[in-house]
Amino acid sequence: MHAFDVLGDPVRRRLLELLAEGEHSSGDMTAVVQAEFGISQPAVSQHLKVLRDAGFASVRIDGPRRIYSVDAGPMREVDAWLDRFRMFWTPKLEALATEVARGKRKRQE
Amino acid sequence: MHAFDVLGDPVRRRLLELLAEGEHSSGDMTAVVQAEFGISQPAVSQHLKVLRDAGFASVRIDGPRRIYSVDAGPMREVDAWLDRFRMFWTPKLEALATEVARGKRKRQE
């Protein structure tokens, strides 16, 4: 499943927003999402699986809990894809500064 | 349709990549996408409609042609959503430089 497909679902985006704050157990996130979207526990679990399979999240087992944390790899790919559009909203000098900040500036001939 | 849903489709991403290079007629883009994905003209036209409806592209009529150009608004929203994850891959000093470049730095107490 492509990174953008993963981000296409509002529940998954919400889960990632929660993970952006830091680690959370499956149960904590399930409670939040159930309250907000009114879906079942298995539904949330399935979304978490999608996040795992696509490399957006990884799990650590802590007793009976599964502690999730965000994995930024696929998000960086998405960010990289957006690069080609930044010129449409970033003024030139600022774009240069951003590139320098990223260490991506190419040698000029 | 949410911006991320729009970007979830590979054909639409390809169309946007083409538009990132500059304006293109519907026909030109249709030819490229048909060659690459093997779908029909109506299919491409429907994807273009999605891009229009979601504010990713706008059209100018030139005789019998429709000339499309990219509209960056929704892409900026996507970029803004990603902000909360940048800390996971951007070293701190570079993150600061990026923020300064964007003029988003908040006053510190």
Place this chain on the structure above:
DNA sequence: GACTTATATAAGTATGAGGTGATATGAGGT
């Protein structure tokens, strides 16, 4: 070992998105 809690998996269903072929629209040329 039985019970509970936490979480995942299985199996089935339904809705929506993306495809198709056929057709409409609309501009330009003859």
Place this chain on the structure above:
DNA sequence: ACCTCATATCACCTCATACTTATATAAGTC
């Protein structure tokens, strides 16, 4: 007026995905 080219829209079909309920797994407690 008619034909063609460029593009959009229509009606229909199919399949993937996001649900559901039911059940399995695994750790901790009594």
